[in-house]
Amino acid sequence: MTDGTWITLISIGVTMFFMLGVPVFLVIGFWVVGCSFVLGLPLDNIGAALADVFTDGFALLAMPLFILTGDLINKSGIARRLSDFAYACLGWIRGGLAMASLGACGLFAAISGSNSATTATIGSMLHPEMVKGGYDERFAAATAAAGGTVGIIIPPSIIFIVYGFLMNLPISELFVAGIVPGALMVGGMQLACWIICRMNGWGHLIRLEFNRVLKTAFGAWLGFFAIGLVLWGIYTGKFSPTEAAGVTVGFCIIVGLICLPLHKIMGSKSEDRPHSEKGFAEMLVVQGFRLTEVPSITARSAQITGILAPLIAVSVVMQQILSVLGAQQVIGDFVTNMGGYYAVLFTAMIIVFIFGMVLESLPVTIILAPILAPIAHSIGVEPVQFAVIFLVGASIGFITPPYGLNLYVASGVTGVPYFKLLRYTVPYLVALISVWFIVALVPELSTVLLPER
Structure with a gap:
């Protein structure tokens, strides 16, 4: 043969x-x-690729650190405080708790940088609350899955680190470029959520109380500080994304260890009491964790890193083999021959969408970015803007069957079967695809916050 x-x-x-x-x-x-x-x-090419990823990729060191950050803020109780604040702000609107879960996903993503961690954390916390609040359990699970898509767009982002590493782009600029598109993704999904909940009458409303909003905002101060620390450090150039990840991990460990004894003094059940009954001192301190729990938290993060890092390495070799086979040339010629600016750009987006339906964002990025990014640059698309367009498209794949990683994660943490989630993801898919085209058509959304070059 x-x-x-x-x-x-x-x-x-x-x-x-x-x-x-x-x-x-x-x-x-x-x-x-x-x-x-x-x-x-030679098979030793695979080993060489693994060695290069783990020894030459300083930027990739941020990946395990941001994964660890997500686990630490979840364990410490900071993630719960962020979701409480989102609910206090939106609970008075029809579908407010579901919209708050989407907002909480955005806030969590601004610290963790991981889509699956965002879905798992917010889904496990708020899915039971949404079911108690009168939402269909399938819609509640689909909402958690959809909210997780912003985990790789709102900075810090693990996949932006990988993209910047591959394409030799400043990771700090990629992070800043993802802020506005990520916020638009959250807003678009919240609009879709409000329409669906209003049509079905889902959700119990709470009164909008200034005191509740103030208390929950005060209670989430540690989360806001962590978000601000990351963005300030990267945006001002005080530290690199890798250093920012290390600083954030250190901050979360210190907070968790200091808050545990203070939380015990105030009462171990204070987290379960209504906000109206809590004093500001109680809202100031999260539940924290023990020093002996740090190794198990780190081990869990290491397991996720152990899955992602080898996947990057083997995908690099896959990209090399596809180059030998001429597949990259075929795809490149096909896209280039489509004609004008918009035809080429939309064709590239369609290819990203199709690949995202069957592959995780890492192999999609490693395989397609080196092919499509130079073509986009040749027609006048700014490299950082195309990075955002590319990765927003890849993020949509997290809730697009047959792969839909976030759907599997949401199914696992909520107990709702995978196939029962699919019909409830359609409104979110429509919202995300709409935002995706807006981001593609309006370059300023990706570049407005970038420093002058």
Whole structure:
């Protein structure tokens, strides 16, 4: 048989593995090893790629640190305080709790930088509350899944770090460029949520009370400080994204350890009492965690990093093999031959969307960004703007079947079957795709906060 036939058979085989639920890392790994044998490429190339990712990628050190940050703010109780503040602000609107969960996703994303961590944390906290509040459990789970999409857009963002590493772009500028589009994504989903909840009459309303908003804002001060610390440090150039991640981890550990004894003095059940019964001193302190819990929190974060980092490495090798096969040239020629500015840009967006339906954002970025970014630059799209366009499209894939990673995460933490979530993601998909095209058509949304060059 010819090499092309063997590669086709290997591709069909790994596709079947993917459909059977084999982890994406193993699927890509099997394809890479099989194609390497067929093409006569040395297998030590895979080891070299792994070594390069772990030893030469200083920027990638931020990835495990931001993952750890997400786990720390969840364990310490900071994430709960952020969600309480969002509910206090929006609970008086029909669908307010669901809208608040989307807002909480945005706030959590502004510290953690992870879509799956955002979905898992906010979903596990607020899904039971939404069901008690009169929401359909399937819609509540779909809301958590959709809210997690902003985890890779609102800075800090793990995938922006990867994109900047691959395309040699300033990660700090990518972070700043994601602020406005990320906020628009949250706002678009909240609008869709309000329309659906108003049509179905979902959600129990609470009164808008200035005292409640003030108390919850005061109670979430540690979360706001962490967000401000990251954005201030990166935007002013005081520290790099990697250093920002390290500073944030240190801040969260200190807060967790200091707050635990103070929280015990004020009463271990204070978190469960209504906000109206809490004093400002109680709102000032979160529940914290013990020093002995830090290793287990770190181990959980390391498990996630252990999944993502090898996936980056094996995807780099996959990109090299596709280059040898000429696939990148084929895709590049196809996009370039579409014609004018908008035809090329929209074709690139469609390709990102299709790949995002079947692959996680990391392999999508590693495989497609080196192909599409130079083409976009050649037609006049600013590189940082295209990075935002590219990654907003990749983020939509998190709630787009058949892959839809956030749907699997939401199903896991809420107990709602995967396929029952699908119909309730449609309004959010419409909202996100609408925002995506707005971001693509209005470059200023991505560049307005960037410093003068």
